[in-house]
Amino acid sequence: MLLVDASVAVRWFVDQPGHVEASKWLRRLAGDSNLLVGPDLLRFEVCGALARLSPIREPEWARRAFARFDRLGLRSIPTTLE
Numbered sequence: 001m002l003l004v005d006a007s008v009a010v011r012w013f014v015d016q017p018g019h020v021e022a023s024k025w026l027r028r029l030a031g032d033s034n035l036l037v038g039p040d041l042l043r044f045e046v047c048g049a050l051a052r053l054s055p056i057r058e059p060e061w062a063r064r065a066f067a068r069f070d071r072l073g074l075r076s077i078p079t080t081l082e
Contacts, residue, residue: 001037003038004038009045009046012069013065014053026072034075036072037075039079047066050069
């Protein structure tokens with residue numbers, strides 16, 4: 001099981017330093033839906049980062065990127081102690 005960090009997930013959609021490596025990592029590991037997991041806050045962190053980047057991109061870019069992120073089907077693990 002590999003825990004995905006928001007900084008890596010954002011690089012799947014944004015050409016920033018580390019984008020090529022993050023994309024290769026995703027292609028190699030995304031085939032196993034039980035392998036990649038994220039904290040329950042990951043969805044909100046990725047959405048926030050994509051929304052902050054959207055003013056410099058075409059309208060609807062963040063919405064499409066976030067929809068693609070959702071389709072990855074990353075399992076969410078709770079960040080609470082209970």
